[in-house]
Amino acid sequence: MVSERGLQVLRAIVQDYVDTHEPVGSRSIVDRHSFGVSAATIRNDMALLEDEELIAQPHTSSGRVPTDKGYRVFVDHLAELRPLSSAQRAAITAFLGDPADLDELLARTVRLLTQLTGQVALVQYPSFSRANVTHVQLVPLDPHRLLVIIVTDTGRVSQRITILPQPLDEAGVAAVGARLIPRLTGRSVAEAAEQLSLARTAASVHLTPAEAALHAVAVAASEELDEFRQNRLMMAGSATLAKREQDFRGSIHPLLEAIEEQVTLLRLMSEMVADGQGLSASIGRENAAFGLAEASIVASEYDSAVGAARIGLMGPTRMDYPRNLAAVRAVARYLTRLLDEDEGRR
Numbered sequence: 001m002v003s004e005r006g007l008q009v010l011r012a013i014v015q016d017y018v019d020t021h022e023p024v025g026s027r028s029i030v031d032r033h034s035f036g037v038s039a040a041t042i043r044n045d046m047a048l049l050e051d052e053e054l055i056a057q058p059h060t061s062s063g064r065v066p067t068d069k070g071y072r073v074f075v076d077h078l079a080e081l082r083p084l085s086s087a088q089r090a091a092i093t094a095f096l097g098d099p100a101d102l103d104e105l106l107a108r109t110v111r112l113l114t115q116l117t118g119q120v121a122l123v124q125y126p127s128f129s130r131a132n133v134t135h136v137q138l139v140p141l142d143p144h145r146l147l148v149i150i151v152t153d154t155g156r157v158s159q160r161i162t163i164l165p166q167p168l169d170e171a172g173v174a175a176v177g178a179r180l181i182p183r184l185t186g187r188s189v190a191e192a193a194e195q196l197s198l199a200r201t202a203a204s205v206h207l208t209p210a211e212a213a214l215h216a217v218a219v220a221a222s223e224e225l226d227e228f229r230q231n232r233l234m235m236a237g238s239a240t241l242a243k244r245e246q247d248f249r250g251s252i253h254p255l256l257e258a259i260e261e262q263v264t265l266l267r268l269m270s271e272m273v274a275d276g277q278g279l280s281a282s283i284g285r286e287n288a289a290f291g292l293a294e295a296s297i298v299a300s301e302y303d304s305a306v307g308a309a310r311i312g313l314m315g316p317t318r319m320d321y322p323r324n325l326a327a328v329r330a331v332a333r334y335l336t337r338l339l340d341e342d343e344g345r346r
Contacts, residue, residue, distance in 0.1 A: 003045070003048070005037075008078075010074060011074060013066055013070075014078075014321075017065050018320050023062045023063030025062075026039040027039050066317075066318075071283045071317055071321070072286070074321065088330075092330060095111075096112065099338075102125075102154075106125065109121070109123050109234070113237075114236045114240065116327050117313055119324060120237040121236045122265060122297075123233065123234045123312070125234065126309045131154045132189070133150060133186070133192045135150070136151075143169065145162065145163060146216075146220075148220050150184070150225070162220040168209055168210070172209060179199075180199060193226070196222045199214065231270070233266060235262075238256070238259050241315075244315065249294055251294070254292055258290070258291070265314070268282060268287060269310050269312060270310075272310070274301060280299050281321065282297045296321075298319075298321065300312070300329045303336045304336075311328055311331060311335065
């Protein structure tokens with residue numbers, strides 16, 4: 001059983017190790033922190049922490065460093081979020097203001113978080129499967145190409161060029177639109193996708209130019225709606241991993257692979273358990289099932305018109321958890337406010 005002072009010693013070790021990247025000894029704790037006890041007493045506290053596997057000695061005669069379990073105790077019970085400075089808050093407001101669309105807003109968000117923290121920044125796209133299709137337009141570019149435009153009530157606009165199997169004049173395009181557009185508008189993205197599946201099946205058995213065009217347009221629209229429903233990540237700051245490679249006990253290649261594939265990170269972020277403030281952390285070996293035992297991820301939830309999603313940071317276990325958690329929370333709150341205001345203008 002670790003005493004209250006022992007837990008405060010753990011806090012000091014975590015903070016000093018993050019700040020200095022050097023194992024922490026009892027003498028440095030006495031010098032840097034006001035415990036009012038001798039170095040020998042601190043050594044006894046450290047021995048108990050080591051027995052509980054909260055700290056470890058990396059080398060003989062060296063100080064101690066936190067273990068993954070120690071970081072977990074620190075995050076759950078000892079970390080005090082550091083409020084962002086007024087300059088940092090002003091930077092959030094300035095950097096995220098007046099984006100052209102959701103893609104630009106999320107791209108700015110991850111760039112900002114990387115600049116604020118020096119970690120890899122991740123943000124989930126909200127799922128648009130519950131959004132409603134409000135507008136569909138077919139724009140002929142030439143007899144062989146159509147631009148398919150789909151708009152939802154969340155403001156997301158999708159555009160895709162479709163190659164027609166046979167040339168189609170404007171009257172033919174209008175005929176295809178008359179058959180297809182009523183099936184989509186006013187429906188949820190999921191329902192519209194089902195209608196497109198029916199349209200593709202019906203059109204595939206006919207050979208007229210109009211039916212062939214209907215099938216081609218339905219295929220293109222289906223692909224777009226599938227993207228609406230996919231869970232995706234926007235990321236920035238991958239280069240910071242190379243700069244921090246010495247902070248990882250092993251190779252950073254699994255992290256780079258996870259960034260490349262996205263699926264692993266999406267699963268991990270989706271399974272992280274949030275506290276009452278919507279904050280969550282997954283530390284070191286807790287990520288072993290995802291092949292990311294060398295990394296920690298901290299995240300915060302943000303809300304959009306179509307549901308909640310997460311924004312987070314990935315880096316080494318030796319990270320400044322209070323600062324990073326405060327950063328993702330502040331940016332998530334501002335992101336929620338921006339999306340609420342945008343929804344209110346619709």
